[in-house]
Amino acid sequence: MIRLKDIAASIGAAVHGDDSVTITRVASAAQAAPDSLVFAEDEAALSDALLSGAGAVLVTEELAGRAGGGAKPLLVMRQPRLGFARAALLLRSSEEAAGVHATAIVAASAVLGKDVSVGAYAVIEDGAVIGAGTSIGAGAVIGSGVRIGEHCRVYPRVVMYPGVTLGNRVVIHAGAVLGADGFGYVRDAQTGEYLQFPQQGTLVVEDDVEVGANTTIDRGALEETRISRGVKLDNLVHVGHNVRVGRNVVIAAQTGVSGSSVIGDDAIIGGQVGIADHVEIGEKVILGAQAGIPSRKKIRGPGVVFWGTPARPIKEYLKDLAALARLTRASKKKDE
Secondary structure, eight states, X not given: OEEHHHHHHHHTOEEESOTTOEEOEEOOGGGOOTTEEEEOXXXXXXXXXXXXXXXXXXXXXXXXXXXXXXXXXXXEOSOHHHHHHHXXXXXXXXXXXXXXXXXXXXXXXXXXXXXXXXXXXXXXXXXXXXXXXXXXXXXXXXXXXXXXXXXXXXXXXXEXXXXXXXXXXXXXOTTOEEEEOOSXXXXXXXXXXXXXXXXXOEEEEOTTOEEOTTOEEEOOSSSEEEEOXXXXXXXXXXXXXXXXXXXXXXXXXXXXXXXXXXXXXXXEEOTTOEEOTTOEXXXXXXXXXXXXXXXXXEEOOTTXXXXXXXXXXXXXXXXXXXXXXXXXXXXXXXXX
């Protein structure tokens, strides 16, 4: 339960009306109760919000002027949807209870900060360090020497191998595996057998990263794999060893990034994209769903959408499709 004025201060909004109202959750207008916060970005949504049972409404300055002097207090900011997401995170954090479950196994040499919570049957191994306000879900395994920052949320059955470092406010969803060995082997030319190349590097995940359920991120081979600040990885993404992902990159589900590839800041990677080894994706590049990038390819062009396999600018891709369609039609006519 948080007072409206405290929510406003946290998310960067101004309060119009009673700022002493207490809020415990966010909700849709249809499901709102007097302790709920809702948001509106257009007049139709504003009407629904004002008629709802919500205790307060997040709106733009323009919509606040159209709301009149109604009974509901307003939180006013430029991006209500963003404020709504920030408020949801704030409210959720206030509900988390600290404490170590009786069935959890915590090594004597592990260091737990203030207000850390550890769920049932979780394992925290020797030398692990967990920052204040972080929660570790049931059945999670935190390996030796792993360092986790403050106010992180690690969901059930996450596994972190030794050598993993997490920043602050990182979210790791259920079943994710961080710091496993990379897929790197050397073949014996005489016997044909494969021998694993050393996989003894580290994995660094910076602040404000979110990793989806059942996603895997490999440790570096000899150096490090790095996921930079603000990255959002969907469910079922695989990031190989020695990969560097720049700031605020978004990667959708079922995408694979092979070893030693680099993805620049603010890039957007669609679902089921395949990125081969030693690829360089430039800043603000957009890769459409199912795009394929061959080994050692460099993709450049801020704001340019690339599509197809091998990936190319979407205008070029569509021209190729049109040309293929014409050839197909011509071939059918010839066969008639």
